[in-house]
Amino acid sequence: MAHIAPSILSADFTCLGKELSAVENAGADWIHIDVMDGRFVPNITYGPIIVQACKRVTSLPLDVHLMIEKPEAIIPDFAKAGADYISVHAETCPHLHRTLQQIRELGVKPGVALNPATPLSCIEYIADQLDFVLIMSVNPGFGGQKFIESSIEKIKALSDLLAKKNPFAIIQVDGGINADTIASVARAGASCFVAGSAIFNTPDYNDTIAALRLAAER
Numbered sequence: 001m002a003h004i005a006p007s008i009l010s011a012d013f014t015c016l017g018k019e020l021s022a023v024e025n026a027g028a029d030w031i032h033i034d035v036m037d038g039r040f041v042p043n044i045t046y047g048p049i050i051v052q053a054c055k056r057v058t059s060l061p062l063d064v065h066l067m068i069e070k071p072e073a074i075i076p077d078f079a080k081a082g083a084d085y086i087s088v089h090a091e092t093c094p095h096l097h098r099t100l101q102q103i104r105e106l107g108v109k110p111g112v113a114l115n116p117a118t119p120l121s122c123i124e125y126i127a128d129q130l131d132f133v134l135i136m137s138v139n140p141g142f143g144g145q146k147f148i149e150s151s152i153e154k155i156k157a158l159s160d161l162l163a164k165k166n167p168f169a170i171i172q173v174d175g176g177i178n179a180d181t182i183a184s185v186a187r188a189g190a191s192c193f194v195a196g197s198a199i200f201n202t203p204d205y206n207d208t209i210a211a212l213r214l215a216a217e218r
């Protein structure tokens with residue numbers, strides 16, 4: 001079953017509560033929250049207080065994508081704020097195994113995010129520690145970028161790796177997901193699809209989420 005995860009990066013922040021209710025009523029499965037620090041990525045967004053605010057208005061799982069240096073220092077604050085899933089970038093974690101354990105011990109489901117240039121080999125020996133792997137199909141930092149085609153090959157290779165090492169882990173794909181790209185991403189083995197601009201920049205979230213789901217599941 002496909003999981004559609006609208007990324008609030010493209011939502012209208014003057015009415016975030018309404019935007020969250022709208023995507024929830026339109027059939028979204030998770031809410032994706034992009035945390036950026038202006039260091040690991042060239043953009044700054046929001047922190048635990050926004051996660052806490054989202055928790056008050058939606059019952060959907062909150063999926064926090066940490067694009068920050070030294071994530072271990074602030075992971076407890078995101079857990080306390082109500083994160084259900086937390087992904088950290090392999091590129092920011094010299095002690096990745098320890099950071100994943102930290103997330104799990106806080107009662108949150110851990111995931112690892114990989115930039116387009118980062119090889120799958122960096123998760124080979126920690127794959128059993130993961131609830132999900134986030135394949136970045138754009139360079140992280142901004143919404144509305146074009147899908148990088150080589151991600152398809154990477155998702156297929158990840159499917160093979162997880163079939164051996166952790167068949168229960170979810171493959172999540174983030175960046176440039178829309179009605180044109182989602183089908184090939186699903187065929188490659190992904191089941192969780194993050195979409196920001198493709199959802200929030202359209203007039204009818206019901207139609208858009210239904211179309212994405214149909215294309216992913218067909």
Ligand SMILES: O=C(CO)[C@@H](O)[C@H](O)COP(=O)(O)O
Nearest residue numbers: 007140141143144176196197
């Ligand atoms: O993590 C990121 C960007 O770094 C994403 O979650 C974006 O928010 C996706 O935006 P679209 O490509 O779907 O517009």
Ligand SMILES: [Fe+2]
Nearest residue numbers: 034065174194
């Ligand atoms: Fe993201």
